Amino acid sequence: QQGVGQTPATALGMPNINVDSDSAGFPGFSMTNFTGFGDGNYMPSFNFENIFTGSGSLTYLKGSHSMKFGGDVTRRRVNETQSVNPRVNFAFTTAFTADPNNTGGTGNAMASFLMGYPATTDRNKYLIHPGYRMIETGWFFQDDWRVNRWLTLNPGIRWDYYSPISECNGLAPNFDFVAQKAVFPGKDGVSMSGNVQKDRNNFSPRMGFAAQVGQKTVVRGGFGINYTPLLLGTFNAYRNPPYTSTLAIQAGNITPINKLGDPIPPVTPNDPVNLSGPFYAVIFNYKTPYVLQYNLTVQRQLPK
Numbered sequence: 335q336q337g338v339g340q341t342p343a344t345a346l347g348m349p350n351i352n353v354d355s356d357s358a359g360f361p362g363f364s365m366t367n368f369t370g371f372g373d374g375n376y377m378p379s380f381n382f383e384n385i386f387t388g389s390g391s392l393t394y395l396k397g398s399h400s401m402k403f404g405g406d407v408t409r410r411r412v413n414e415t416q417s418v419n420p421r422v423n424f425a426f427t428t429a430f431t432a433d434p435n436n437t438g439g440t441g442n443a444m445a446s447f448l449m450g451y452p453a454t455t456d457r458n459k460y461l462i463h464p465g466y467r468m469i470e471t472g473w474f475f476q477d478d479w480r481v482n483r484w485l486t487l488n489p490g491i492r493w494d495y496y497s498p499i500s501e502c503n504g505l506a507p508n509f510d511f512v513a514q515k516a517v518f519p520g521k522d523g524v525s526m527s528g529n530v531q532k533d534r535n536n537f538s539p540r541m542g543f544a545a546q547v548g549q550k551t552v553v554r555g556g557f558g559i560n561y562t563p564l565l566l567g568t569f570n571a572y573r574n575p576p577y578t579s580t581l582a583i584q585a586g587n588i589t590p591i592n593k594l595g596d597p598i599p600p601v602t603p604n605d606p607v608n609l610s611g612p613f614y615a616v617i618f619n620y621k622t623p624y625v626l627q628y629n630l631t632v633q634r635q636l637p638k
Contacts, residue, residue: 335359335373335374335377335378336359336373337358337359337360337373337485338355338358338359338378339355339358340352340358340360341358342359342360343360343361343378343421343422344506347595348361348594348598349597349598350597350598350599350601351421351422351598352421352599353600353601355427356378356417356459356460357417357420357421357459357601358378359372359373359377360373360421361422361423361424361430362374362375362419362421362422362423362424363372363422363423363424363447364423364424364425364426364570365425365426365427365443365444365446365447366426366427366428366443366529367428367443368443368444372421372423373406373421374420375418375423376389376392376416376417376418377416378416379412379415379416380413380414380415380416381382381413381415382412382413382414383409383411383412383413383414384410384411384412385408385409385410386408386409386411386532387407387408387482388406388577389404389406389407389516390405390406391402391403391404391405392404397477398480398481398593399477399478399480400478400479401475401476401477401478402474402475402476402477402478403474404473404474405472405473405474406471406472407469407470407471408469408470409467409468409469410466410467410468410469411465411466411467411560412465412466412467412468413461413462413464413465413466414466414571415460415461415462415464416460417459417460418456418458418459419456419457419458419459420457420459420460421457422455422456422457422581422598423454423455423456423457423460423493424452424454424455424594425452425453425454425455425456426443426444426447426451426452426453426541427441427443427446427453428440428441428442428443428446428447429441429446429453429585429587430446430449430451430585430588430590431443431446431449432588434588436554438567450593450594450595451585451590451593452583452585452590452592452594453583453584453585454582454583454584454585455579455592456581456582456583457579457580457581457598457600458578458579458580458581459578459579459580459601460577460578461496461572461576461577461578461579461601461603462505462577463619464501464502464503464505464506464571464572464577464578465497465501465502465503465592466499466501466506466566466571467500467501467502468496468497468499468500468502468564468566469495469496469497469582470494470495470496470497470563471494471495472492472493472494472495473492473493474490474491474492474493475490475492476488476489476490476512476540477490478511479570483546484544484545484546484547485543485545485546486543486544487541487542487543487546488540488541488542488543488544488556489540489541490539490540490541491537491538491539491540492537492538492540493536493537493538494536494538494561494622495532495533495534495536496533496536496561496563496622497527497532498527498528498530498531498532498564499527499530499566499570499572499616500519500521500525500526500527500528501526501572503547503578503626504518504519504520504521504526506519506528506571506574507519507528507572507574507575507577507606507617508524508528508529508530508572508615508616509574509613509615510529510575510618510634510636511615511617512624515607516575516606516607516609516613517529520548527592528572528616529618530616530617530618530620531618531619531620533620533621533622535619536561536622536624537559538559538560538561538624539557539558539559540556540557540558541556541557541558542554542556542557543555543556544553544559548609550634550635551632551633551634551635552632552633553630553631553632553633554629554630554632555628555629555630555631555632556627556628557626557627557628558626558627558628559624559625559626560624560625560627561622561623561624562622562623562624562625563622565621568614568616569615569616570616571614572614572615572616573604573605573614574613574614574615575602575603575604575611575613576603576604576605576606577611578603578604578611579601579602579603580604580610580611580612581599582611589592615631
């Protein structure tokens with residue numbers, strides 16, 4: 335973001351906001367009916383990826399068959415970090431400058447800002463820089479078979495495997511919905527993937543055909559299953575306690591709780607036992623999603 339490496343909140347006498355390089359920059363200020371300012375949420379974003387891929391294929395011709403075999407293996411190392419709101423966001427409304435007996439049409443958010451009374455004060459900060467690890471592999475066989483002069487078939491099969499996402503240092507707690515508690519990779523028998531099981535049943539049959547019906551008409555069709563790899567997004571990133579810190583100060587309708595000049599509570603890790611706030615989890619028996627695709631076309635040669 336624009337304020338990377340800078341500590342303007344500290345310079346203005348607002349402690350516990352610019353606490354590290356991830357929270358550098360200007361905090362966010364939003365005001366009802368006015369344009370807000372600040373360095374914004376979800377910044378900075380760190381994304382370092384190392385992707386190693388090996389692949390190969392072989393074609394074998396025999397008679398009316400053209401057979402292909404092949405596969406690939408990919409190792410992904412993704413160090414990705416992003417916080418929702420690492421610098422604190424102050425939201426100002428009309429509440430504290432409105433007529434208590436007629437709050438609907440009175441008050442001014444800019445006046446509340448000038449008085450230094452935020453309606454809400456929020457922070458949602460990720461405390462670590464995790465290293466995610468994944469393996470993807472796929473193997474296939476396909477035969478282009480010229481059955482006769484008017485019909486060609488394309489049978490085949492593919493197998494895909496997408497490993498559960500893991501963190502190299504075990505810093506990705508998952509949630510056990512049966513035991514109703516957080517589980518930590520590498521501890522108490524929990525796997526490095528947070529007990530998410532490996533789905534090795536991703537077989538994808540394929541079938542296609544092309545048929546010439548007369549001299550001017552061709553009918554073609556195909557069917558296949560395609561599996562979708564895991565998305566390293568909010569849920570699969572396991573941004574969970576104790577590696578997160580959240581702060582939420584919610585004032586009453588007419589009574590402020592804090593002022594801009596008050597010290598912000600320090601960054602404190604969320605408790606993984608007495609859970610509060612968001613917790614992201616992946617079910618243990620997660621199955622790889624897939625889509626069914628098919629098509630049927632008719633091509634006709636027109637006169638002249």
